Amino acid sequence: MGIETVAFILMGLLAVALAGTLATRRFPVSAAMLLITLMVLLAGMYGLLDAHFAAVAQIIVYAGAIMVVFVFVMMLLNLPPEETRFGTLTLGEGVLTLAGLGAAVVLGTKVGHGFLRSAFQPTNARAPFFPEPENLKNVAALMFTDYLWAFELISFLILAAIIGAVVISKKRKTHAEHA
Amino acid sequence: MNHELFLAIIVGLPLLGAIVNGFFLRKAPRGVITAFATAMIAIPFVLSLLVVTGPVASGNAVSTVLFNWISLQLAGGGVFDVPFAFSVDRLSGTLLLIITGVGSLIHIYAGEYMHHEEGVYRFFAYLNLFVFSMLCLVLGSNMLVTFLGWEGVGVCSYLLIGYWYSDEANAAAGMKAFIANRVGDLGFLVAMFLAVVLFGTLDYTEIARQVGGLSPEWFTQNQLLVTAMGLCLLLGVTGKSAQLPLYVWLPDAMAGPTPVSALIHAATMVTSGIYLMTRMSFLLVHSDTVMLTIATVGGVTALFAATIGLVQNDIKKVLAYSTVSQLGFMVLACGVGAFQYGVAHLMTHAFFKALLFLGAGSVIHAMHHEQDIRKMGGLIKHLPITGWTFVIGTLAIIGFPGLSGFFSKDEILYYAWSGPFGHPAFWALGALAAACTSFYMVRLTVLTFFGTSRVDAHTAEHLHENPLAMTAPLMILAVLATVGGYVSVPHALGHLFGHDGDNLITQWLAPVLAQAKITMDAAHPGHGSAALEWGLMGTSTLIMLLMSGFAISLYLRKGPEGGASLARAAGGLYTLVLDKWRIDELYQTVIIVPLKKLGDVFFGAGDRAVIEGVVNEGPRGVYLVTTVLSDIQTGLLRNYLKAIFLGLLVLGAWIIW
Amino acid sequence: MLSMPELGLYFSFLLFLVGLFTVMFRKNILFMMLGVEILLNAANLAFVSASKITGTIDGQVVMFFVMAVAACEAAIGLAMIISLYRAKASVEADDLKLLRG
Numbered sequence: 012m013g014i015e016t017v018a019f020i021l022m023g024l025l026a027v028a029l030a031g032t033l034a035t036r037r038f039p040v041s042a043a044m045l046l047i048t049l050m051v052l053l054a055g056m057y058g059l060l061d062a063h064f065a066a067v068a069q070i071i072v073y074a075g076a077i078m079v080v081f082v083f084v085m086m087l088l089n090l091p092p093e094e095t096r097f098g099t100l101t102l103g104e105g106v107l108t109l110a111g112l113g114a115a116v117v118l119g120t121k122v123g124h125g126f127l128r129s130a131f132q133p134t135n136a137r138a139p140f141f142p143e144p145e146n147l148k149n150v151a152a153l154m155f156t157d158y159l160w161a162f163e164l165i166s167f168l169i170l171a172a173i174i175g176a177v178v179i180s181k182k183r184k185t186h187a188e189h190a
Numbered sequence: 191m192n193h194e195l196f197l198a199i200i201v202g203l204p205l206l207g208a209i210v211n212g213f214f215l216r217k218a219p220r221g222v223i224t225a226f227a228t229a230m231i232a233i234p235f236v237l238s239l240l241v242v243t244g245p246v247a248s249g250n251a252v253s254t255v256l257f258n259w260i261s262l263q264l265a266g267g268g269v270f271d272v273p274f275a276f277s278v279d280r281l282s283g284t285l286l287l288i289i290t291g292v293g294s295l296i297h298i299y300a301g302e303y304m305h306h307e308e309g310v311y312r313f314f315a316y317l318n319l320f321v322f323s324m325l326c327l328v329l330g331s332n333m334l335v336t337f338l339g340w341e342g343v344g345v346c347s348y349l350l351i352g353y354w355y356s357d358e359a360n361a362a363a364g365m366k367a368f369i370a371n372r373v374g375d376l377g378f379l380v381a382m383f384l385a386v387v388l389f390g391t392l393d394y395t396e397i398a399r400q401v402g403g404l405s406p407e408w409f410t411q412n413q414l415l416v417t418a419m420g421l422c423l424l425l426g427v428t429g430k431s432a433q434l435p436l437y438v439w440l441p442d443a444m445a446g447p448t449p450v451s452a453l454i455h456a457a458t459m460v461t462s463g464i465y466l467m468t469r470m471s472f473l474l475v476h477s478d479t480v481m482l483t484i485a486t487v488g489g490v491t492a493l494f495a496a497t498i499g500l501v502q503n504d505i506k507k508v509l510a511y512s513t514v515s516q517l518g519f520m521v522l523a524c525g526v527g528a529f530q531y532g533v534a535h536l537m538t539h540a541f542f543k544a545l546l547f548l549g550a551g552s553v554i555h556a557m558h559h560e561q562d563i564r565k566m567g568g569l570i571k572h573l574p575i576t577g578w579t580f581v582i583g584t585l586a587i588i589g590f591p592g593l594s595g596f597f598s599k600d601e602i603l604y605y606a607w608s609g610p611f612g613h614p615a616f617w618a619l620g621a622l623a624a625a626c627t628s629f630y631m632v633r634l635t636v637l638t639f640f641g642t643s644r645v646d647a648h649t650a651e652h653l654h655e656n657p658l659a660m661t662a663p664l665m666i667l668a669v670l671a672t673v674g675g676y677v678s679v680p681h682a683l684g685h686l687f688g689h690d691g692d693n694l695i696t697q698w699l700a701p702v703l704a705q706a707k708i709t710m711d712a713a714h715p716g717h718g719s720a721a722l723e724w725g726l727m728g729t730s731t732l733i734m735l736l737m738s739g740f741a742i743s744l745y746l747r748k749g750p751e752g753g754a755s756l757a758r759a760a761g762g763l764y765t766l767v768l769d770k771w772r773i774d775e776l777y778q779t780v781i782i783v784p785l786k787k788l789g790d791v792f793f794g795a796g797d798r799a800v801i802e803g804v805v806n807e808g809p810r811g812v813y814l815v816t817t818v819l820s821d822i823q824t825g826l827l828r829n830y831l832k833a834i835f836l837g838l839l840v841l842g843a844w845i846i847w
Numbered sequence: 848m849l850s851m852p853e854l855g856l857y858f859s860f861l862l863f864l865v866g867l868f869t870v871m872f873r874k875n876i877l878f879m880m881l882g883v884e885i886l887l888n889a890a891n892l893a894f895v896s897a898s899k900i901t902g903t904i905d906g907q908v909v910m911f912f913v914m915a916v917a918a919c920e921a922a923i924g925l926a927m928i929i930s931l932y933r934a935k936a937s938v939e940a941d942d943l944k945l946l947r948g
Contacts, residue, residue, distance in 0.1 A: 030865040153908050154911070180926040825943070
């Protein structure tokens with residue numbers, strides 16, 4: 012087992028542990044900080060998987076931009092620390108949840124080696140996977156050819172989201188102010 | 191000249207007038223509305239004169255197909271076409287001239303009469319629409335176009351009777367007219383169905399051609415259907431032409447403005463039944479049952495309505511019952527096979543009854559909407575033109591020798607006795623009705639225009655003759671009522687007027703009635719003679735003079751009290767007649783109340799139980815289901831997430847296995 | 848022995864479970880949104896791993912698109928949270944049940 016694999020396993024385990032910690036935090040801000048760390052770890056894992064563009068984008072866009080918005084909003088609201096409350100579970104819901112988690116684990120186990128192998132067969136139909144420095148070039152080539160329509164639609168989606176965010180968070184005039 | 195185009199214009203202009211008046215002239219000055227509406231009738235009158243005196247007089251029917259209305263491919267391979275077509279022959283030409291001519295006069299008159307009313311545009315829109323419908327009725331070259339007009343005049347009649355709709359009684363009168371007409375319309379509809387069954391077409395000419403070619407054996411085999419069709423037509427006639435048993439709407443229809451009464455309920459619409467019977471004469475004469483029923487209905491109606499007219503005190507009501515009675519004469523004429531005299535009387539009646547109604551309207555207008563003749567009297571001093579023209583109209587209707595009613599009515603009475611389907615009993619009915627007519631018309635005239643004035647002082651101050659726009663139509667109609675009868679000079683008097691053969695109306699309508707005449711001549715030769723004609727003429731003139739004199743002697747001096755002793759002598763009979771034989775009450779008890787009861791039964795068992803049950807219980811079931819469904823919608827985010835999670839599991843399981 | 852990208856898929860699965868847990872059982876909407884981010888990241892990890900397994904680059908392109916969608920989601924979601932907080936002075940998911948049937 013190479014050093015890369017060991018690092019990958021360690022990073023993965025740490026990421027899952029961070030996620031678990033995050034889920035039980037009282038302060039939203041500390042949870043957000045944990046999430047940022049988690050994302051940096053994930054970026055490292057992407058790098059180990061030879062997806063360098065993905066790793067860079069993960070840090071710049073996700074950890075950098077999106078999480079900043081989160082933290083910004085949390086500080087804006089300035090919520091008091093809440094006791095970590097989970098939704099009160101009735102007996103039926105508890106049973107249902109346990110059954111669901113059990114089923115999930117069973118499914119996860121079932122999704123074993125064989126299934127993964129069969130589900131993700133290597134294929135030569137597309138541009139072959141090249142390690143760096145060709146990675147960014149290949150992603151770009153694919154994105155602006157086969158996925159051009161998706162790319163354009165996503166850009167419209169972002170535009171709509173920007174406008175939507177402005178409209179939603181704008182302070183509305185009350186009826187009295189209108190009159 | 192293009193007479194086919196004229197025909198389309200004749201029918202089209204009144205429709206245009208109705209649309210423009212109804213939709214675009216709401217705010218226009220009264221003068222514009224009146225002038226426009228009148229022009230839309232007067233121009234067709236001029237064109238009608240051109241068409242009727244031109245090609246129609248020389249024996250050629252003018253017809254035009256506007257478009258193909260209904261076209262069906264029959265299963266058997268045939269084609270059933272109903273074109274939207276108009277045609278004028280001598281019969282429809284006669285009515286065309288009456289409708290547009292009298293219509294124009296009444297439009298001129300109405301412009302002045304309705305001067306103070308609100309919403310005149312509505313009045314003239316309806317009036318123009320009526321004329322359009324009436325022209326469709328008369329000019330339609332098949333039964334369906336006629337039926338369109340037939341329904342159209344019914345609608346316009348309803349609208350105009352209820353013109354002052356804010357008064358509930360007027361609105362109710364409109365509805366009564368409409369419903370009574372609907373009953374008759376059902377008859378017309380069934381007659382049309384039978385025509386399709388028997389002949390496969392609705393075209394008058396085509397039906398006539400087929401009937402002409404049919405063998406007597408065919409008629410023996412299909413006697414039932416032919417009779418049924420005739421009786422159904424008669425039902426339509428009783429509705430539209432106000433005959434027993436459906437006449438009840440016409441007296442109530444007097445709730446409308448007086449020009450409407452004159453145009454619709456005297457001169458044109460109510461005579462459409464006569465037109466229809468004359469149009470279908472070739473078929474009707476094939477069934478003795480039908481002809482005798484028609485004659486009986488006409489004769490009985492003539493006498494029955496005349497008796498009610500004897501005691502009425504409302505100037506328009508008297509004229510209304512008189513109209514029913516005179517229509518009875520026309521129907522009687524058709525029933526005994528003297529269709530041409532039905533049409534002749536239709537024409538003279540259109541003149542003198544329109545004159546009388548317009549005269550009555552003139553009185554009512556001058557008297558500020560007072561209609562009770564007991565509060566009139568001596569009006570001839572104040573309303574000379576109205577009064578003397580009214581007298582001419584009265585003399586015409588009672589059949590004073592030399593005026594129009596004399597010729598047309600005497601011919602009917604003569605044929606009621608001696609016509610192909612005539613019988614002395616019919617003559618007796620007619621003669622009695624004529625006697626009553628003389629009495630009530632003279633009574634009406636005397637009480638209104640002569641004797642001492644019973645007008646209250648306030649009204650008397652303002653009493654003056656109406657303007658020329660109202661009196662001019664009266665004078666024109668008075669001339670027509672005087673000379674109109676010369677088309678149907680009795681045979682016996684023919685040599686006085688320079689024609690020994692058939693009189694003018696018989697000659698004029700001969701092409702239309704030729705087919706019926708052949709059939710009637712074969713089965714029922716007439717049995718008249720000059721002596722009989724002279725005798726009957728003398729008798730009826732004598733009756734007329736006696737009854738008129740009797741009425742004058744009763745009412746001239748004493749006013750309305752003159753009839754009191756007679757009324758006391760009659761006792762209960764007088765009250766019964768005053769209550770119009772309680773026919774309305776009879777219908778109320780026999781038809782309307784049971785119908786309402788039946789309606790209540792359906793309301794309880796059908797509407798309440800079934801329909802409301804479904805309507806109420808259905809939603810209750812839906813409500814129960816939705817209560818359960820809406821309980822699932824807790825509004826809590828985590829519940830939805832759970833549902834998503836479960837769905838995810840199911841999907842995952844489905845993909846993997 | 849599992850290869851690296853296959854391990855990535857397993858980690859993705861575990862992350863997804865934790866994210867799901869956060870979304871379902873935290874009552875604070877902010878935490879629920881963080882849970883959604885974990886879910887998206889888990890999915891991204893799966894995409895990148897699959898990309899490595901199959902030797903094609905499509906997974907990485909899709910991962911980029913997911914990132915864009917996540918950005919939209921964050922923008923709109925946070926705007927809604929601000930708006931809600933203004934209206935109700937609360938970020939508790941259970942307080943928002945106007946849609947109850």
